[in-house]
Amino acid sequence: MAPAYKLIYFNARGKAEHIRFIFAYAGVDYVDERIPKEKWSHYKSRMPYGMVPVLEINGKQVAQSNAIARYLARQYGLAGKDEWESLQCDVLVDTLSDLKQALFQYRMEPDPLRKDERKQTLLKETIPFFLDKFEKVLEENGGFSVGGALTWTDFVFAVSLENFELIFGKESLDHYPKLKALKDKVFSLPRIQEWIKKRPVTEF
Numbered sequence: 001m002a003p004a005y006k007l008i009y010f011n012a013r014g015k016a017e018h019i020r021f022i023f024a025y026a027g028v029d030y031v032d033e034r035i036p037k038e039k040w041s042h043y044k045s046r047m048p049y050g051m052v053p054v055l056e057i058n059g060k061q062v063a064q065s066n067a068i069a070r071y072l073a074r075q076y077g078l079a080g081k082d083e084w085e086s087l088q089c090d091v092l093v094d095t096l097s098d099l100k101q102a103l104f105q106y107r108m109e110p111d112p113l114r115k116d117e118r119k120q121t122l123l124k125e126t127i128p129f130f131l132d133k134f135e136k137v138l139e140e141n142g143g144f145s146v147g148g149a150l151t152w153t154d155f156v157f158a159v160s161l162e163n164f165e166l167i168f169g170k171e172s173l174d175h176y177p178k179l180k181a182l183k184d185k186v187f188s189l190p191r192i193q194e195w196i197k198k199r200p201v202t203e204f
């Protein structure tokens with residue numbers, strides 16, 4: 001019997017959406033619990049490390065978005081065909097996290113001058129540095145991120161690129177046709193499309 005899953009997060013895509021993509025793709029039922037912001041203090045003390053996402057598996061709580069995603073990906077054949085590919089998945093997810101961290105710092109920057117400086121550095125240096133490398137990885141892997149086949153890493157790319165286009169505009173991926181194609185490929189998977197149609201609309 002499939003375990004009873006409950007995914008606890010805010011009403012946002014954020015650090016939970018790639019997990020929701022795995023569930024959607026694998027056709028696995030789960031409770032998608034979205035904590036209202038005003039109830040967070042009540043929940044926080046009940047979370048293993050005071051943060052979300054948290055996945056409950058038959059009532060047992062586990063934290064850390066990527067540990068959860070990796071665990072589920074292994075259950076549902078989305079973690080590469082061997083340990084080497086599984087390692088490549090992790091390397092790309094962690095590298096993408098480095099870029100996302102820089103984007104997050106830019107989005108959260110309160111000082112307008114500093115924010116503009118951050119934006120220029122991102123656009124001229126950080127983004128091309130990472131995206132050029134990712135583009136090459138996709139070229140070497142037949143349009144996927146690892147091993148020429150779909151993995152959870154492709155979901156992490158797809159949800160991150162959705163946000164990237166929201167921040168920098170649709171044309172921002174024009175120089176990165178392989179990344180754009182990967183995002184489109186993931187978003188056109190029938191079960192992902194079903195999820196997109198029914199998921200709550202949120203800013204990020």
Ligand SMILES: N[C@@H](CCC(=O)N[C@@H](CS)C(=O)NCC(=O)O)C(=O)O
Nearest residue numbers: 014015050051052053063064065066
């Ligand atoms: N490394 C953790 C970070 C989790 C995290 O930063 N969660 C944020 C939401 S995106 C959170 O719970 N913030 C509320 C708080 O810290 O009180 C993961 O990837 O799951």
